Amino acid sequence: MDKKNSMLTLSLNAQPSLLPVVTQFVESSANVFGLGKNECLKLVLATEEIFVYLCNFVCGGKDMEIQCVNGLYYAKVRFRFSAAEMNLRGLNIASTISHERQSDLEEMGLMIASKSVERLNVVIEKNNRVSLEVFKEKVYPKISETFLPAKNLEDISIETPDAERLKLFAGMAAQYCDDPHSPPFLKYPGKILDMVAGGEYQSLVAINKKKEVIGGIIYFNRTEKIVQCFGPYLFHQEKQAEQGNLLLNACIGKIARTKALGLLVVSGLPETLQSGFETLGSFNYYAEGKEPLVKTPFYRHLHEDPGCEVWSHPDLDDYLRSEYDRLFLARTIRTIKNMGESRLGNSLFQAEIQREKSEVNLFPLMPGADFFTNVERHVRFLRDDGLLNIFFSLDLGFSWHLELIPALIANNFRPCMVLPFAGISDLITFQYDYDAAKSR
Amino acid sequence: MIMMQPNLDNLVPAYVREFEPYIPSKPDPELQKLYGCSRLLRLNNNENPLGPPPAAQETIKRFPSVKGAVYPSGDSYYLRQEIASFHGIEPDQILVGNGANEVITFVIKAFCEQGDNIITADKTFAVYEWVAVFSGIEAKVIPLRNNGFDDRAMLESINERTKIIFVCNPNNPTGTYWSKETLIHFLEEVGGRQIVVIDEAYYEFVEADDFPDGISLLKEYPNLVVFRTFSKMYGLAALRIGYLAASLNLVDMIRRTCVVYSVNAIAQEAALAALRDDTGHIEKTRKLVREGKDFLGEELSKLKLPVIKNEGNYIIAKLPGSDTLAYRKLMREGIMIRPMTGFRYPNHIRITISHLEVMEAFAGALKKVLQG
Numbered sequence: 001m002d003k004k005n006s007m008l009t010l011s012l013n014a015q016p017s018l019l020p021v022v023t024q025f026v027e028s029s030a031n032v033f034g035l036g037k038n039e040c041l042k043l044v045l046a047t048e049e050i051f052v053y054l055c056n057f058v059c060g061g062k063d064m065e066i067q068c069v070n071g072l073y074y075a076k077v078r079f080r081f082s083a084a085e086m087n088l089r090g091l092n093i094a095s096t097i098s099h100e101r102q103s104d105l106e107e108m109g110l111m112i113a114s115k116s117v118e119r120l121n122v123v124i125e126k127n128n129r130v131s132l133e134v135f136k137e138k139v140y141p142k143i144s145e146t147f148l149p150a151k152n153l154e155d156i157s158i159e160t161p162d163a164e165r166l167k168l169f170a171g172m173a174a175q176y177c178d179d180p181h182s183p184p185f186l187k188y189p190g191k192i193l194d195m196v197a198g199g200e201y202q203s204l205v206a207i208n209k210k211k212e213v214i215g216g217i218i219y220f221n222r223t224e225k226i227v228q229c230f231g232p233y234l235f236h237q238e239k240q241a242e243q244g245n246l247l248l249n250a251c252i253g254k255i256a257r258t259k260a261l262g263l264l265v266v267s268g269l270p271e272t273l274q275s276g277f278e279t280l281g282s283f284n285y286y287a288e289g290k291e292p293l294v295k296t297p298f299y300r301h302l303h304e305d306p307g308c309e310v311w312s313h314p315d316l317d318d319y320l321r322s323e324y325d326r327l328f329l330a331r332t333i334r335t336i337k338n339m340g341e342s343r344l345g346n347s348l349f350q351a352e353i354q355r356e357k358s359e360v361n362l363f364p365l366m367p368g369a370d371f372f373t374n375v376e377r378h379v380r381f382l383r384d385d386g387l388l389n390i391f392f393s394l395d396l397g398f399s400w401h402l403e404l405i406p407a408l409i410a411n412n413f414r415p416c417m418v419l420p421f422a423g424i425s426d427l428i429t430f431q432y433d434y435d436a437a438k439s440r
Numbered sequence: 441m442i443m444m445q446p447n448l449d450n451l452v453p454a455y456v457r458e459f460e461p462y463i464p465s466k467p468d469p470e471l472q473k474l475y476g477c478s479r480l481l482r483l484n485n486n487e488n489p490l491g492p493p494p495a496a497q498e499t500i501k502r503f504p505s506v507k508g509a510v511y512p513s514g515d516s517y518y519l520r521q522e523i524a525s526f527h528g529i530e531p532d533q534i535l536v537g538n539g540a541n542e543v544i545t546f547v548i549k550a551f552c553e554q555g556d557n558i559i560t561a562d563k564t565f566a567v568y569e570w571v572a573v574f575s576g577i578e579a580k581v582i583p584l585r586n587n588g589f590d591d592r593a594m595l596e597s598i599n600e601r602t603k604i605i606f607v608c609n610p611n612n613p614t615g616t617y618w619s620k621e622t623l624i625h626f627l628e629e630v631g632g633r634q635i636v637v638i639d640e641a642y643y644e645f646v647e648a649d650d651f652p653d654g655i656s657l658l659k660e661y662p663n664l665v666v667f668r669t670f671s672k673m674y675g676l677a678a679l680r681i682g683y684l685a686a687s688l689n690l691v692d693m694i695r696r697t698c699v700v701y702s703v704n705a706i707a708q709e710a711a712l713a714a715l716r717d718d719t720g721h722i723e724k725t726r727k728l729v730r731e732g733k734d735f736l737g738e739e740l741s742k743l744k745l746p747v748i749k750n751e752g753n754y755i756i757a758k759l760p761g762s763d764t765l766a767y768r769k770l771m772r773e774g775i776m777i778r779p780m781t782g783f784r785y786p787n788h789i790r791i792t793i794s795h796l797e798v799m800e801a802f803a804g805a806l807k808k809v810l811q812g
Binding site for chain 1: 459562760765771772779782783787
């Protein structure tokens with residue numbers, strides 16, 4: 001078994017009687033992957049909930065694959081099964097299943113499983129297969145040391161750091177760049193090391209002549225076409241623009257000839273570096289007991305904009321036209337028209353829940369006649385669950401996604417940014433507006 | 441019957457799956473519609489604004505349409521003879537391809553297998569790197585030094601699996617070049633252990649005295665391959681024709697990976713006529729480039745933009761902000777330049793030198809974009 005990205009697979013028939021096999025498999029795998037006892041227990045708990053739920057309400061008696069994946073800083077359990085001839089409505093995070101005890105109604109479904117893990121996600125794969133994934137992260141010691149910044153700022157060069165320099169960078173970033181925009185992982189050097197070693201993230205550091213770390217940047221593929229970076233983090237007030245540009249340019253150099261079409265920064269950008277980026281709108285970020293933080297995503301295209309066609313809805317046209325005009329993006333906007341046609345069946349939304357950030361990102365996976373009630377039910381469940389940051393994204397490359405616009409607007413979602421080429425086409429993200437909901 | 445979808449994860453090698461296909465720009469009328477501009481001045485591909493030499497234009501005009509039904513010479517027989525006589529080498533030392541891009545592919549296919557690597561620069565013509573990567577060959581990209589190929593660092597990067605070293609001379613996009621002395625020194629250091637490719641796509645634009653003619657070095661260095669193209673100075677980009685020259689032994693090997701009949705008959709005849717043209721096309725083009733560069737250099741300097749201005753029919757300007765945003769804004773003004781992020785020069789744009797009135801239009805539009 002390759003330590004990096006190793007994966008173990010269990011194939012079985014989805015029957016509740018096999019639960020002990022499943023939990024034993026997940027527990028053993030998570031142990032081997034290095035998850036702590038508590039984390040292991042929570043992952044097993046989530047597995048239990050999901051497996052029984054899937055057997056009872058989604059794919060009972062059908063073939064199922066359970067995969068345990070070692071992401072180094074997390075262990076992931078993935079339930080895979082064929083979507084054919086199934087009512088996937090039950091995979092909505094806010095799905096309610098009839099139950100004898102009415103009081104349990106809102107505790108059913110996948111929501112309970114999501115509470116014991118960091119992330120839960122549903123993905124429809126190629127070949128009509130569905131994948132439901134839960135992620136449990138390892139616990140790492142918080143940085144406790146303090147570091148003195150390097151004094152020499154001459155002969156700066158950029159390199160991919162070795163393990164010790166990467167930890168040093170993380171420690172210094174946590175110490176010198178600790179602002180509300182910084183990602184929480186900066187405080188855990190061991191975690192950053194595993195994030196990079198696992199292959200999902202990459203890093204670059206700026207070093208001086210004495211090989212002392214004076215700054216750095218971390219980046220990863222947010223989508224197939226969009227790279228998101230954290231930083232550049234710089235530990236000196238002097239020459240920030242110069243060093244920041246060196247780091248950014250090196251990062252761009254690494255991704256310029258890859259699949260990436262855009263570079264996104266959501267965790268703040270020093271003012272001296274903002275001129276190379278465009279702002280994509282803004283959204284409020286809420287945390288328990290804190291003032292909301294206004295986040296401005298910064299973005300830059302990496303290539304010529306080839307232009308494309310996007311779908312819109314009459315209620316979204318003005319916003320899209322104004323954003324595309326502001327961003328000088330060449331888009332042919334096609335507005336959908338309802339000609340009285342009906343939708344059948346039930347819709348399915350992907351809900352990626354990230355508990356640490358009190359955040360959920362919703363995304364439509366299947367259309368249905370119940371858009372309005374499904375959006376309303378998701379909002380109710382997620383609010384009741386205490387999630388403070390509720391986002392809903394639509395791919396403007398799918399005309400049916402735009403059918404959701406009236407339901408989103410009626411449920412107090414407001415457009416906050418258009419991210420070019422983040423989906424089949426551009427991705428528009430809406431944020432649930434708690435204030436507007438209160439004032440109604 | 442429902443056909444099963446092929447499992448592309450199993451059928452396609454990972455290095456192909458992971459490769460992002462290059463998406464060329466849309467045709468002008470489509471771009472004009474998208475960006476809402478009434479005309480489009482293309483300053484993005486380093487084309488010759490004078491077009492092909494008059495003799496080649498005449499050949500294209502007179503090409504008998506009935507010959508459209510007949511296969512061309514499969515190995516560009518007459519053209520190779522003309523090129524050989526032009527350079528004083530044997531016709532069998534020449535391979536003609538469907539643009540220089542095709543001969544890059546021939547060379548990589550001929551010498552590299554999986555596990556091998558090629559060496560080139562990080563900020564140069566992308567196709568060497570692309571072809572290597574989607575063929576499963578590692579591309580070692582060495583950072584430029586002072587905007588030029590770093591000969592020392594390239595030599596130090598050679599290992600036992602290095603097969604080819606690509607040098608773009610003069611470099612696209614910086615216009616820097618290796619002098620004859622540097623090139624010879626490099627070839628001596630390599631000592632025939634690797635293939636050295638000198639891409640001279642912009643050879644005819646260079647006016648510097650110490651610029652080497654790679655083809656004249658073929659006798660002394662049998663590991664040397666030289667690329668030339670008809671797309672730039674000779675204005676035949678639309679016909680896609682370029683060639684390589686090398687020692688007989690090398691060409692004999694490269695020929696094995698070469699697709700015959702890939703060069704069409706009009707391209708072969710037009711290229712032949714271009715070489716025979718005696719109307720001073722090269723001099724006229726050089727004059728236009730000189731004047732355009734002087735004018736543009738001054739305009740960019742008035743805008744306080746740092747420039748990289750060396751050999752070739754292009755200039756790079758560094759902008760105070762995003763090059764890709766400037767591209768989109770300039771497109772709205774009907775001007776198409778090359779943003780350089782893809783060349784690993786973020787916030788830089790490359791501008792092809794053209795007629796003075798076009799340069800004026802560009803300078804005006806850029807001023808407007810920077811002020812807006």
